[in-house]
Amino acid sequence: MSSHDHAHPEYVQHHFHTAAEQRAASKFGMWAFIAQEILFFAGLFMAYAAFRFFYPETFVAAHEHLSWKMGGVNTIVLITSSLTMALAVRAAQTGNQKQLSIQLLLTIVFACCFLVVKYFEYSAKVHHCLLPGDYYGLPLKDDAGNFKLDAIGNRIFSDHCDIPKSGQMDAKSAGIFFGVYFIMTGMHGLHVLVGIGLLAWIWLRARKGHFHPKYFSPVEYVGLYWHLVDLIWIFLFPLLYLVK
Amino acid sequence: MSGSYGNEGEQSYLSRKGFLTWALTLDHKRIGLMYLGAVLFFFLIGGIMALLVRTELLTAEGDLFSGDNYNKIYTLHGAIMVFVFIIPSVPAALGNFLLPLMLGAKDVAFPRLNLASWYIYLLGSAFLIFSVLAGSIDTGWTFYTPYSIGPSDNGNAIIAATLGVFILGFSSILTGVNFISTIHKMRAPGMKWMDMPLMIWALYATSVIQVLATPVLAITLLLLVFERLLGFGIFNPALGGDPVLYQHFFWFYSHPAVYIMILPGFGIVSELLTVHSRKRIFGYKAIAFSSVAIAVIGFLVWGHHMFVSGQSELSSTIFSGITFAVAIPTAIKVFGWVATLYKGSIRFTTPMLYGLYFIFTFTIGGLTGLPLATLASDVHLHDTYYVVAHFHYVMMGGLVIAFIGGLHHWWPKMTGRMYNIKLAAFASVLVFIGFNLTFFSQFFLGSQGMPRRYHAYDRVSESLQGTYKFWHQMSTSGSYILAIGLFITLGYLLASLRKGGTRSPHNPWGGVSMEWLTATPPIEHNFEGQPVCTHGPYEFPEIDKSAQDKH
Numbered sequence: 001m002s003s004h005d006h007a008h009p010e011y012v013q014h015h016f017h018t019a020a021e022q023r024a025a026s027k028f029g030m031w032a033f034i035a036q037e038i039l040f041f042a043g044l045f046m047a048y049a050a051f052r053f054f055y056p057e058t059f060v061a062a063h064e065h066l067s068w069k070m071g072g073v074n075t076i077v078l079i080t081s082s083l084t085m086a087l088a089v090r091a092a093q094t095g096n097q098k099q100l101s102i103q104l105l106l107t108i109v110f111a112c113c114f115l116v117v118k119y120f121e122y123s124a125k126v127h128h129c130l131l132p133g134d135y136y137g138l139p140l141k142d143d144a145g146n147f148k149l150d151a152i153g154n155r156i157f158s159d160h161c162d163i164p165k166s167g168q169m170d171a172k173s174a175g176i177f178f179g180v181y182f183i184m185t186g187m188h189g190l191h192v193l194v195g196i197g198l199l200a201w202i203w204l205r206a207r208k209g210h211f212h213p214k215y216f217s218p219v220e221y222v223g224l225y226w227h228l229v230d231l232i233w234i235f236l237f238p239l240l241y242l243v244k
Numbered sequence: 245m246s247g248s249y250g251n252e253g254e255q256s257y258l259s260r261k262g263f264l265t266w267a268l269t270l271d272h273k274r275i276g277l278m279y280l281g282a283v284l285f286f287f288l289i290g291g292i293m294a295l296l297v298r299t300e301l302l303t304a305e306g307d308l309f310s311g312d313n314y315n316k317i318y319t320l321h322g323a324i325m326v327f328v329f330i331i332p333s334v335p336a337a338l339g340n341f342l343l344p345l346m347l348g349a350k351d352v353a354f355p356r357l358n359l360a361s362w363y364i365y366l367l368g369s370a371f372l373i374f375s376v377l378a379g380s381i382d383t384g385w386t387f388y389t390p391y392s393i394g395p396s397d398n399g400n401a402i403i404a405a406t407l408g409v410f411i412l413g414f415s416s417i418l419t420g421v422n423f424i425s426t427i428h429k430m431r432a433p434g435m436k437w438m439d440m441p442l443m444i445w446a447l448y449a450t451s452v453i454q455v456l457a458t459p460v461l462a463i464t465l466l467l468l469v470f471e472r473l474l475g476f477g478i479f480n481p482a483l484g485g486d487p488v489l490y491q492h493f494f495w496f497y498s499h500p501a502v503y504i505m506i507l508p509g510f511g512i513v514s515e516l517l518t519v520h521s522r523k524r525i526f527g528y529k530a531i532a533f534s535s536v537a538i539a540v541i542g543f544l545v546w547g548h549h550m551f552v553s554g555q556s557e558l559s560s561t562i563f564s565g566i567t568f569a570v571a572i573p574t575a576i577k578v579f580g581w582v583a584t585l586y587k588g589s590i591r592f593t594t595p596m597l598y599g600l601y602f603i604f605t606f607t608i609g610g611l612t613g614l615p616l617a618t619l620a621s622d623v624h625l626h627d628t629y630y631v632v633a634h635f636h637y638v639m640m641g642g643l644v645i646a647f648i649g650g651l652h653h654w655w656p657k658m659t660g661r662m663y664n665i666k667l668a669a670f671a672s673v674l675v676f677i678g679f680n681l682t683f684f685s686q687f688f689l690g691s692q693g694m695p696r697r698y699h700a701y702d703r704v705s706e707s708l709q710g711t712y713k714f715w716h717q718m719s720t721s722g723s724y725i726l727a728i729g730l731f732i733t734l735g736y737l738l739a740s741l742r743k744g745g746t747r748s749p750h751n752p753w754g755g756v757s758m759e760w761l762t763a764t765p766p767i768e769h770n771f772e773g774q775p776v777c778t779h780g781p782y783e784f785p786e787i788d789k790s791a792q793d794k795h
């Protein structure tokens with residue numbers, strides 16, 4: 001037992017010598033994790049860039065059907081939540097337990113707002129059949145499961161799918177646009193969902209008084225993660241909703 | 245260095261018994277050992293697939309398997325070898341065990357994450373196994389579109405396999421994050437960056453690639469899954485998508501991934517050659533930084549896999565040029581190793597034999613990459629057996645040879661047992677001969693036009709068929725010799741674990757890096773007290789320091 005005589009505060013795991021070492025290592029790890037998140041989304045941004053390059057007209061036409069108002073509201077919601085998150089970290093650093101708990105809760109509320117708005121946005125897309133690939137315009141199928149085609153070989157869209165039926169967008173590339181749209185915002189939304197889980201977890205821990213000016217790393221790291229989620233949205237929003 | 249040699253205070257990390265002490269362990273050594281068991285198991289399975297492939301090619305006719313089944317078998321071989329054997333083999337298995345020990349730390353920075361990555365690995369492997377049960381994939385290990393998105397009777401298998409590789413990727417990322425933090429922040433007092441064993445430098449460069457490249461594979465495979473499930477379109481030309489985009493995405497990960505595979509091998513070999521020739525490494529900094537240089541340049545060469553895929557000529561030329569640039573840091577290493585041997589007191593132990601084989605086989609592998617990086621010759625060689633030979637020389641002749649060498653070097657440290665030395669040397673010769681016979685033959689096959697991924701070659705002219713048959717038979721015989729060598733190896737390694745197996749001396753090779761400071765096998769918390777680093781990793785007592793300036 002010789003090596004474990006020195007007194008460890010209970011928040012320091014025993015393979016670290018000091019709280020400072022634990023903090024340095026865990027912070028470094030968090031940044032490495034954030035680097036991989038960025039690369040993950042970079043792949044999606046590359047897909048966006050490639051298809052924007054291939055089909056500029058469709059991308060311009062299709063983005064008219066995204067609601068910049070809802071996107072804009074969500075941008076404000078997320079930026080505000082980043083502020084409350086930063087305040088939460090500050091509260092943890094100064095040992096203000098009440099503020100910590102309030103700011104975390106506020107962050108969670110904003111995150112949920114974001115998802116609610118997202119839900120309405122997605123519903124509108126589904127309503128107009130602005131869906132990825134094979135589902136764009138919900139094309140009709142015959143009994144064997146093959147797509148029905150019209151005289152010139154195009155898919156026949158379902159009657160209620162007004163926008164695809166209007167033919168103002170090239171169906172194939174529009175299917176790709178909405179594929180890119182759904183996977184980018186979907187992956188981002190998934191990160192928001194995970195963020196809510198993480199926030200709830202540290203909120204519970206905060207209520208038990210786990211954090212104090214000497215130990216607040218988890219709050220800080222969830223904060224880093226949350227800012228990242230915010231940052232990704234700041235790029236997604238103009239690229240998908242605004243750029244002509 | 246201070247620290248303890250004895251077995252006094254604490255017990256060996258192996259002494260606690262019971263399933264749960266393993267399943268819930270946070271000890272990096274135990275996690276490393278579990279990984280080792282798993283990767284060896286998959287090496288065996290992948291190896292059996294390889295033997296089946298080789299056996300089919302003994303004759304020109306497709307007599308053993310149908311074309312479809314042949315496709316499935318080599319795909320499984322490749323996917324297993326790459327994703328569940330080679331990539332985790334050195335980092336997650338040996339690296340997990342060694343990294344904290346070599347740094348003088350008690351564990352990796354995030355032990356729980358480490359255990360999580362092990363279970364994620366198991367989950368990913370389970371998906372791969374499930375894909376076999378669901379009909380098996382026949383796309384090749386690269387999951388190229390359109391094979392992977394076309395109408396197929398084994399669509400579920402493709403989804404299962406891609407999800408499996410997606411999941412495995414996270415295991416790899418977590419290991420990378422863990423190692424990077426550990427190396428940055430948990431080195432023993434006194435250990436500066438330039439005091440780290442080169443194995444650590446190699447694992448460092450590897451981890452950086454794991455963290456930065458794997459997420460791109462993850463997103464690629466996710467897009468592929470959506471493509472299959474939703475008819476997404478982005479890789480499907482019929483829907484306006486671009487199959488070459490898939491190749492860009494895939495190789496953006498997978499070329500760096502070949503360095504995930506080889507860099508740890510460089511690290512091991514640097515250890516083997518120094519310890520067993522009692523010399524300081526020649527050009528420590530050059531070898532350390534060339535690992536990093538390879539990691540960086542490796543991110544910029546992916547297009548060399550797409551010279552004939554319709555990539556623009558300008559891009560091809562640029563990619564070709566940058567690919568040549570990778571050869572420079574690679575050659576620096578090889579020169580460094582050879583110079584290390586010069587005037588060394590070389591001992592032909594089994595680990596050293598593998599170290600020497602590595603220099604030979606890896607150099608062939610690297611050099612044969614250059615004709616592939618040359619646009620004109622690649623048009624001829626692409627998708628032939630020449631490419632197969634090239635990458636087996638680097639992956640098997642490079643990484644796997646280094647891995648086996650490292651296994652022999654650190655086996656005593658890990659298990660406390662010594663294997664049968666004579667048998668080991670004998671088996672290593674079989675491995676070396678078998679390997680070269682198997683794969684050197686394939687250079688001839690490929691340069692004469694034998695395409696890869698064909699199960700029969702009976703539709704070519706009589707004389708060409710004869711040539712192909714000759715080299716295929718050489719190759720297949722070689723693979724049998726190789727297999728025998730590897731089975732013997734497995735046999736004596738396992739035998740050393742039996743009750744009454746030979747106990748290894750504390751430090752059988754006289755290593756001076758920190759992992760040799762602890763007990764053999766190490767105690768649960770690695771070191772009694774905190775070891776302090778007072779000298780470099782290759783300061784062997786035999787080295788004559790009298791002529792040297794004090795610094």
Ligand code: HEM
Pocket residue numbers: 386502503505506548549567568570571574609610611613614616617618622625626627631634635638639642643
């Ligand atoms: C000096 C360094 C190297 C050079 C110049 C080089 C060059 C190349 C080129 C140009 C190709 C594409 C050939 C084609 O498909 O037509 C290739 C294929 C390949 N290389 Fe290398 N290479 C090098 C080192 C390595 C290393 C270290 C590894 C792995 C450990 C590796 C693994 C592979 C694999 C797996 C393939 C084939 C992938 C496939 O198509 O299935 N290479 N190499």
Ligand SMILES: [Cu+2]
Pocket residue numbers: 498499502545546548549
């Ligand atoms: Cu490559």
